[in-house]
Amino acid sequence: MSDTNRISALLGPACFVLAACLSVGTAIVSAKLVERRSIEDVTAALQADAIRWVEVSANGLQVFLQGEAPDEAARFRAETRASAIIDGDRVVNQLDVAAIDTTEPPRFSLDILRNGDGIQLIGLIPGTNGDEAFAVAESVADIAGSEDVVNMIETAEFAAPSTWDAALDYGLLALATLPRSKITVLADRVEVEAVGQTREERAEFIAQLQRDQPPGVEVVLDISAPRPVITPFALRFVRDAEGGRFETCTADSAASRDRIVAAGLAAGATGVVPCTIGLGVPSASWPIAVETALAALTEMGEGSLTFSDADVTLIAAVGTPQDRFDDAVGNLTANLPDVFSLQAVLPEASAEQATGPASFVATLNPETGARLRGRLPPGTIGQSVHTYATSLFGADTTNIATREVADLPQGWSVRVMAGLTALADLHEGELTVEPGILRLSGRTGDTEMVSQLTRLLSEELGQGADFQLDVTYDEALDPVASLPTPDQCVERIRAIQEETKIAFDPGSTEINDAAGEILDQIAEVLPDCLHVRMEIGGHTDSQGRESMNLNLSQARADAVLNGLLARGILVSNLTAQGYGESQPIASNETEVGREQNRRIAFRLLAAAELDQAAAAEDDQPRTTDGILARGTIADWPFEASPLPRPEPPEDDN
Known part of the structure; x- marks a missing residue:
């Protein structure tokens, strides 16, 4: 090579x-x-x-x-x-x-975050081998339903603080109540942050959580709701011989509200001042304008101050010295923010005529209807007031005895119709329209009515119009406050069943005529109790097979639920549950006892009571339609869904 x-x-x-x-x-x-x-x-x-x-x-x-x-x-x-x-x-x-310092007990805490993505659990709780963390996660999983649960709970082998269990149970109750929330459970304190979809829902959340607060546990609730749109954005403050008071108060933020309330207290208001926070403020200078105007009203003495968006009306009391009025108005004009326009009125004493002043009076009585007296313009204008009144109060319940008088003050019919509109919103009341002023008094079952009437009259009467409101809230007229309590609802149903209980024909799950009459009576109670979560429990005696008795009791509870539904009752707050022979109230050794055990029972939903006997038998956590058998969660919000009807039973229970 x-x-x-x-x-x-x-x-x-x-x-x-x-x-x-x-x-x-x-x-x-x-x-x-x-x-x-x-x-x-x-x-x-x-x-x-x-x-x-x-x-x-x-x-x-x-x-x-x-x-x-x-x-x-x-x-x-x-x-x-x-x-x-x-x-x-x-x-x-x-x-x-990092290793936990075992020389002293750690600070136990559990953070629970619930949003659209699921529920997250983070924290350190007392426990020995992790069973406690698993039990909490299992309870949360029952609450979550189909939501994902991320468990990052650690345990420390220390004795649980005396109030830990109560605080944890309350935290789980809050989690079950609030669909979007952040809950922090501490040894003796529970902090809850949540958002309600409406102001009404927020109020319901707060009421329920306050009602169920455990003793010895501090509860901090921070539940917000979307701010309402307020139009017109109104405020009214009155100073008279009795002192000062807000008839309506609105603000665009908590800081603005605090400034306005402080200015109102300085102007003579006393006690708690409700002030609604909402959207629609005409200017960022709203609290400055209100402070300035309240100071001017205080300087002037007695009178009224009304804001309707950017229109400001300051009306002095009759007899206010001219120089004092001029000084107050001059200072207010100089200091009021540019966007606001002021109209100041000093009524003349001569406006109160001694003989036969023009006046219009309307009274509203819930039993007799509306009664109209006084002066109206002649012709079609006066007739339009009549027509409007009958449309508000009804032709059959409106008594009209007015006089046609010419040369009434300008805008008289407009003021009368605005007053009638406001009167129609009351349960009962009286409207008086006179030259220069409109007075409305009465009773209402709506806590927000005074604010609504203030905005209505401010908008309808226009800037510069003077009106006085003496409308009181009566809790007995409030459709929500007057509702029976959950305990009262159950007691009313039990009172009906004490006279004659719901019974079924032998071997039947159908509502017979006798049971139907009882359901008719119960159906009269339930419309006032739609806010109460109740269970229809079916029970049997111990004769026959246990599985057959359970199916029979469920079928009969379903039959009662369906019977109420057939009577036009909304049953979204009711659930049917069969217990078979597991919860006797008398001995099954005698016919009298067996008769007592065969029953349909209504009761408030309370998880601590559900299936305790059955849970004790197998020592396992049990659930009934999502209700934790070992928890303390009450008033669980689930819908009633009757189970399929079982085969006809063989024995007479």
Whole structure:
């Protein structure tokens, strides 16, 4: 072989070796670049979240997290943040959790966050081997239904504080009540943050949570609701011989409300001042304008101040000295923000005629209807007032005996119709229209009515019009406040059944005539109790097979529920549950006792009472339509859904 051929034979393998070395070198360099870039990106993300106790390293595509987390929640947060930067499969979590100082009990707390994505549990609770954390998570899972539950609860082997169980039960009650919330359970304190879809829903949430507050546990409720749109944005303050008072108060923020209330107290208001926070404020200077105007009213003495959006009306009391009126109006004009327009009125004493002043009086009585007396313009204008009154109060319940008088003050019929509109919103009352003033008094069952009437009259009468309201709230007229309590609802139904209980024909699950008459009486009670969650419980004696008795009791409870539905009763607050022979109230050894055990019972939904005997038999948590058998969650909001009717029973129960 020639030297040239020998060299060629050696160069071929050498080139392959060199190419392989270059490829390996390139791969190593690329891997190092990936490692460095991964370390830099993950480190930057962790530091941006103030997680500086994590050391980040890499080996090829794997990224290692090392260090000591202050607690399990911090450890989870670090891993989650890193997984958001690179593929989670590449993250190797080697983080340790700092050991808990066992020299003194830790501060137990449980954070529960519920939103559209599910429920998260984070915290440290008392426990020995993790069973307590599992039990809490299981209870939350029952509440969550189809929602996902992320459990990051740790336990510490210490005795539970004396109020811990009560606080935890209350926290679970709040979780079940509030669809979107953040609940923090501490040893003797529960903090609840939530949002209601409406102001009414917010009020219901607060009422229920306040009613169920456990003794010895401090409860902090921060439940908000969307702010209402207020139009017109109105405020009215009156000063007279009895002092000062807000007849309506609105603000655009809590800070604005506080300033306005403070100015009202300085102007003579006393007690608690309700002031609605809402949208629609005409200017960011609203609280400044109100403060300035209240100061002017105080300087003037007695009178009224009315805001309707940016229109301000200041009316002095009859007899106010001219110089005092001029000084107050001058100061207010100079200091009122530019967007607001002022109309100030000093009524003349001569406006109160001594003989036969023009007047119109309308009274509203819930039993006799409306009665109209006084003066109206002649012709079609006066007739239009008559027509309007009958449309408001009804032709058969409106008594009209007015006089046609010419030369009445300008806008008289407009003021009368505005007053009649306001009167129609009351349960009973009296309207008086005179030159220069409109007076309305009466009773209402709506706590917001005074504010609504103030806005109505301010808008209808226009700027500069003077009116006086003496409308009182009567709780007996409030359709919500006057509703029976849950206990009263159950007692009324029990009173009906004490006279004659709901019974079924032997072997039947059908409502007979006698049972139908009882359901007719119960159906008269239930419309006032739609706000109360109740259970229709079916019970049998112990004769026959246990499974057959359970099916029979369920079928009979369903029959009662369906019977009420057939009578036009809304049953969304009712649920039917069969208990079979498991809850006797008398001995099954005698016919009298068996007769007492065969029954239909109405009761308030309270989870602590459900299936206690059955749960004790197998020592397992049981649920009934989503109600925790071992909890203390009451008034569970689920819909009634009758089970399929079982086969006809063989025995007479």
